[in-house]
Amino acid sequence: MAQAARALWIVAPEQVDLRPVAVEPGPGDVVIETLYTGISRGTERLVFQGRVPESEHATMRAPLQEGAFPAPVKYGYCAVGRVSTGDRAGQVVFVLHPHQTRFACPAQMAVPVPNGVPPARAVLAANMETALNILWDAQVAPGDRVAVIGAGTVGALVGYLAARVPGTDVTLIDRDGARAALAEAFGCRFAQPEAAQGDADVVIHASASAAGLGTAIGIAGVEARVVEASWYGSGETPVALGGAFHQRRLQIISSQVGRIPASHAARWDYRRRMEVALRLLVDPVLDRLISGETRFDDLPRDYAGILAAAGTLCHRVRYGA
Structure with a gap:
């Protein structure tokens, strides 16, 4: 039987609204009552502004997205909720689902949140999964000098993980001096x-900026690896390939969470990667990445401001009282 719910829709570039939706579980689905979702500022801002290139409309689809780019579209991928049906009723799970009060999804997509990881922190799971994938692409080794440019949510998580590789010397680099305290807390x-x-x-x-990429190339040592983890959306980004770029024999490697790197693909699937990402959220220091919280009912009023604020890391959306 269909159940009523509400979801956040981008109805036109830079316009959002809460719309009613019918939740109709199919065979093998579970129904989930949402507790929290997280706003992934970088990607959601590009979607909100209608800046997903037409060539990437298929590849940028969120797993349980409805609608199509540029709009109207229901977008998001950081949902934590409680299963309300079947033999898993009561279980807290993470799902790559947009901002919605209640939803149904295939049971295998609902990944249990481990004991010791509070549901309110578990909204970071998709960002941690991205950071883990970036670390694989970067091939960080014990003792490496590692620089991470852009101390947003994903960049900070990469720094956090890299700092836990034995012997590494990790520096978070950001224009905002206020991020120094975050770097210190994360061991960088x-x-x-x-x-x-x-x-x-x-x-x-x-950092998703040409200036940041220029800094990355400028500080890389001889034959160093530069991993481009930003996603720029539409438009062109100049790359500084003059100067010592060739003399240093630098490598520029793209990283994208939609693919598991070849070094791991034979043994890892997306479920295993997400399970590990959730386990990595056990450290309470990661709560520093939650830069604010908004009630779901207030999202139409607050969404644009959340995405525009330079200080936003992961903004949490709260459902219920």
């Missing part, structure tokens, strides 16, 4: 771009 050094030290073994760029 901090620098603003003009003070960033060179000769890094691995550089991970996550």
Whole structure:
């Protein structure tokens, strides 16, 4: 039997609304009452602004998205809720689902949140999964000097993971000096771009800016790996390939969470990667990445401001009282 729910829709570029939806579970589905969702600022801002290139409309679809780019579209992928049906009733799970009060999904897509990870923190799972994939692409090794440019949610999580590889010296680089405290809490050094030290073994760029990419290339050591983890949407981004780029024999590697790197693909699937990402959220220090919280009913009023605010990391949406 269909159940009523409400969902956030981008009805036109830079316009959102809450719309009623019918939840109609199929065979093998579970119904989930949403507790929290997370706003992934970088990607959701591009979708909100209608900046998903037509060539990427298929590849940028969220797993349980409805509608189509540019609009109207129901988009998002950071949902935590409680199963309300079947033998898993009461279980808290993470699902790659848009912002919606209640929804149905195939049971295998509802990944249990481990004991010790609060549901309110589990909204970071998709970002942690991305960071894990980036670390695989970066091939960070013990003792490496690692620079991460862009201390947003994903960049900070990459720094957090890299700092836990034995012997690494990890620096988070960001224009916002207020991110220094976050870097320290995550076990990293901090620098603003003009003070960033060179000769890094691995550089991970996550600022989605041409200036940040230029800094990444500028501080990479000889034969170092530069991992481009940003997604720019439509438009062109200049890349600084002059200067010492060729003399240093630098590598620029793209990283995208939609594919598991070849180094892991023979043994890993998406479910295993997500389970590991959730387990990695056990550390309470990661709560520092939740930069604010909004009631679901207030999203139409607040959504644009959340996406526009430079200080936003992961903004949590609360459902219910």
